[in-house]
Amino acid sequence: MVMGCANDHFLYGEFSLQEEAACAEDADNTMTDYELWRQGVVQITRTVENLPATVTAQAKSAIRELLDLKSAMHAVVEKSAGASICAACGGKCCRCGKYHLSAVDLAAYLMTGKDVFTPNFSGNGCLFLNLDSCLMSPEYRPFNCITFVCELLEDNFTGQDKDSFYSMERELRLLYQELQQIFPDQRMRKSVMSFNDAV
Numbered sequence: 001m002v003m004g005c006a007n008d009h010f011l012y013g014e015f016s017l018q019e020e021a022a023c024a025e026d027a028d029n030t031m032t033d034y035e036l037w038r039q040g041v042v043q044i045t046r047t048v049e050n051l052p053a054t055v056t057a058q059a060k061s062a063i064r065e066l067l068d069l070k071s072a073m074h075a076v077v078e079k080s081a082g083a084s085i086c087a088a089c090g091g092k093c094c095r096c097g098k099y100h101l102s103a104v105d106l107a108a109y110l111m112t113g114k115d116v117f118t119p120n121f122s123g124n125g126c127l128f129l130n131l132d133s134c135l136m137s138p139e140y141r142p143f144n145c146i147t148f149v150c151e152l153l154e155d156n157f158t159g160q161d162k163d164s165f166y167s168m169e170r171e172l173r174l175l176y177q178e179l180q181q182i183f184p185d186q187r188m189r190k191s192v193m194s195f196n197d198a199v
Contacts, residue, residue, distance in 0.1 A: 033098060034121050040192035041116060044103050047185050048110045059182050063108045066175045067139040069168055070146045074138035076165045080156035093148055097126030100142040103188040103195050104179045108140060143176055
């Protein structure tokens with residue numbers, strides 16, 4: 001799985017091979033990360049608020065499944081000493097992580113009434129890390145964050161846990177694809193940071 005930036009085509013776990021170019025393009029962007037974030041949040045909120053009632057009900061049901069599955073995946077990681085391994089590492093797995101939070105991920109916050117956090121715009125790394133942890137609880141973390149397992153973590157998985165984790169990853173990918181189809185606005189396939197008026 002390639003990790004990194006993804007501007008216009010946010011595919012769950014499968015980023016364009018031009019991730020280096022996307023990161024470079026981002027560096028030339030005239031909008032600040034804060035402005036991109038605010039623009040994305042405002043437009044995604046408007047999109048979610050204007051959904052027909054039937055679509056809202058369908059999306060909420062799928063989002064509940066999504067959150068439950070992410071919680072189960074995180075439990076497997078925690079069982080394998082994930083907290084101590086990740087704390088010792090300090091989040092080195094995150095590279096251009098600001099593009100990992102998708103419009104669908106933000107919709108999960110909005111549709112469950114969870115307060116949307118404020119990213120950390122002060123550093124050069126992931127916007128979603130504070131000094132010692134992620135700003136998002138596990139069930140709200142993006143696909144790439146909840147599914148990424150480094151070698152140290154994977155080495156701690158039992159055979160059954162490993163099979164279970166990767167089975168849930170496949171199921172999670174399908175849920176994201178289902179949610180992309182539920183939302184009529186094609187921009188919901190993008191990340192929050194690349195969400196704009198263009199489809």
